[in-house]
Amino acid sequence: MGDRAAVVWDSSLLGYDLGGEHPFNPIRLELTMRLASALGVLDGVELRVPEPATESDLERVHELGYVRAVQQAPTVAWDVGHGLGTDDNPVFDRMHAASALVVGGSLLGAREIASGAADRAVSIAGGLHHAMRDRAAGFCVYNDCAVAISWLLDNGFDRIAYLDVDVHHGDGVQAAFYDDPRVLTVSLHQNPATLWPGTGFVNELGGREAMGSSVNIPLPPHTRDPAWLRVFNAVVPSLLSAFRPQILVTQCGVDTHEEDPLADLSLSVDGHREIYRTLRGLADRYAGGKWLATGGGGYQLLRVVPRSWSHLIATVLDRDVAPETRVPADWTATVRKIAPHADLPTTMSDGRDTAFDPWGGGLDRPVDAVIRDVRRAVFPLHGLDPDDPRD
Ligand SMILES: [Zn+2]
Numbered sequence: 001m002g003d004r005a006a007v008v009w010d011s012s013l014l015g016y017d018l019g020g021e022h023p024f025n026p027i028r029l030e031l032t033m034r035l036a037s038a039l040g041v042l043d044g045v046e047l048r049v050p051e052p053a054t055e056s057d058l059e060r061v062h063e064l065g066y067v068r069a070v071q072q073a074p075t076v077a078w079d080v081g082h083g084l085g086t087d088d089n090p091v092f093d094r095m096h097a098a099s100a101l102v103v104g105g106s107l108l109g110a111r112e113i114a115s116g117a118a119d120r121a122v123s124i125a126g127g128l129h130h131a132m133r134d135r136a137a138g139f140c141v142y143n144d145c146a147v148a149i150s151w152l153l154d155n156g157f158d159r160i161a162y163l164d165v166d167v168h169h170g171d172g173v174q175a176a177f178y179d180d181p182r183v184l185t186v187s188l189h190q191n192p193a194t195l196w197p198g199t200g201f202v203n204e205l206g207g208r209e210a211m212g213s214s215v216n217i218p219l220p221p222h223t224r225d226p227a228w229l230r231v232f233n234a235v236v237p238s239l240l241s242a243f244r245p246q247i248l249v250t251q252c253g254v255d256t257h258e259e260d261p262l263a264d265l266s267l268s269v270d271g272h273r274e275i276y277r278t279l280r281g282l283a284d285r286y287a288g289g290k291w292l293a294t295g296g297g298g299y300q301l302l303r304v305v306p307r308s309w310s311h312l313i314a315t316v317l318d319r320d321v322a323p324e325t326r327v328p329a330d331w332t333a334t335v336r337k338i339a340p341h342a343d344l345p346t347t348m349s350d351g352r353d354t355a356f357d358p359w360g361g362g363l364d365r366p367v368d369a370v371i372r373d374v375r376r377a378v379f380p381l382h383g384l385d386p387d388d389p390r391d
Pocket residue numbers: 166167168253255296297298
């Protein structure tokens with residue numbers, strides 16, 4: 001399927017730069033594309049170059065007044081509000097254009113799939129899942145995931161499953177479709193009692209006409225790969241089999257990594273690789289092979305993001321990179337120029353074993369309480385038995 005997968009990329013996407021010491025540094029994207037290239041993952045792949053999303057695209061999920069504020073923010077002296085000009089969401093030059101281009105990247109992926117030109121698409125610049133209808137939040141100006149989903153709803157898709165594996169709750173996407181039963185949003189994240197944005201509890205189930213279409217799976221700090229995968233596999237495949245999506249849209253943030261400076265889960269690059277292979281398998285089994293993948297969070301810029309998202313791109317292209325693969329020397333040399341003393345990885349693995357025991361219906365592990373709570377809250381709304389592990 002390699003030639004039926006679209007990789008969206010252009011160096012102009014590096015213009016989404018929050019500046020200075022902000023953790024959301026575009027170098028993470030540049031180093032990912034360099035590493036994927038050095039590994040040979042992109043050999044013969046024609047990169048799809050996005051156009052900026054139009055105002056009418058943005059107005060699918062954002063208020064026009066907010067779009068105007070983003071457009072004006074770099075040139076006005078007063079406080080524009082809308083969450084802009086804060087430490088998290090500083091105003092930067094060409095902010096609107098750069099943010100609209102990120103949305104355009106995810107939209108291009110959606111269009112490639114809807115037209116049949118591709119079954120899968122990946123845009124690592126996307127995944128800005130915190131942006132709200134009328135405000136920026138959590139480093140996110142415009143919500144590319146929500147715009148792409150909205151566009152798909154108007155272009156032949158009636159049942160869309162959004163899976164968000166970022167360490168933070170996918171609050172902006174959940175909010176955009178909270179009352180829409182056509183969109184199943186599932187977010188796995190660090191327990192919101194312990195991490196911004198403080199939402200994403202199990203009892204956030206969707207609006208009155210869409211109960212069960214919002215699924216939240218809060219995980220305790222220090223959760224490792226096997227426990228994460230045990231929970232995911234005890235909840236998500238069953239929901240997809242019941243919901244029967246026509247496409248998966250996934251936010252593939254990698255700030256779940258143990259070394260991430262902004263959060264406290266303890267996943268590894270090996271876990272990320274396994275997650276992407278699992279998402280691909282779910283798309284193939286439950287969504288006719290259709291899979292739109294975006295990036296998201298991830299703030300260990302040198303050691304984690306480039307490797308994990310190279311695995312993501314490789315997985316989308318069916319060019320899986322073996323964990324023991326050596327990190328190419330020319331990539332390491334490039335990074336050495338900007339970080340001479342960094343402790344750089346030598347292989348595409350953290351040496352972790354991701355094997356897990358499937359949930360068996362009981363409360364045998366600490367994390368099984370999460371499985372029980374989520375299944376009991378959500379499964380009956382989908383006609384599934386929360387206590388039967390075969391469901
Ligand atoms: Zn995040």
